[in-house]
Amino acid sequence: xxxxxxxxxxxxxxxxxxxxxxxxxxxxxxxxxxxxxxxxxxxxxxxxxxxxxxxxxxxxxxxxxxxxxxxxxxxxxxxxxxxxxxxxxxxxxxxxxxxxxxxxxxxxxxxx
Numbered sequence: 001x002x003x004x005x006x007x008x009x010x011x012x013x014x015x016x017x018x019x020x021x022x023x024x025x026x027x028x029x030x031x032x033x034x035x036x037x038x039x040x041x042x043x044x045x046x047x048x049x050x051x052x053x054x055x056x057x058x059x060x061x062x063x064x065x066x067x068x069x070x071x072x073x074x075x076x077x078x079x080x081x082x083x084x085x086x087x088x089x090x091x092x093x094x095x096x097x098x099x100x101x102x103x104x105x106x107x108x109x110x111x112x
Contacts, residue, residue: 001016001017001018001019001020001021001023001028002015002016002018003015003016003024003027003028003031005034005035007040008044008103009103009104010041010042011042011043011044011103011106011107012038012042012043012044013043013044013046013078013103014035014044014046015046015049016028016046016049016050017049017050018050019050019051019053020047020050020052020053021052021054021056021057022056022057024057029060032064036068036071040073041073042073042075042076042106043068043073043074043075043076044075044076044078044103045075045076045077045078046078046079046103047077047079047080047084048078048079048081049079050080050084052084053084053087053088055091058091058093061077061093061097064097065096065097075097075098076097076098076099076100076109077093077094077097077098077099077100078099078102078106079101079102
């Protein structure tokens, strides 16, 4: 999986591309560690270009939710579609990290 970091408005965004699976855990954890050092209060995982997720990916997202909640930082998942969205729905990941269609929708929800 490829991971790119960028800023969108007031949020840190991780663009995830490819298969989000057990093999991506080190890169994903390293990206999270960098975000932990930042000061953004909103972090978005853009998964629009993710083609596959497994249980390890779900676990990594759940762990991220716990870690950042303790820092009063909000997370959001953006752009889940197809089988990736189905897996997220079946795993109820939306109960830990809200799912949004767009980055703007995620940031607007933060203000609500």
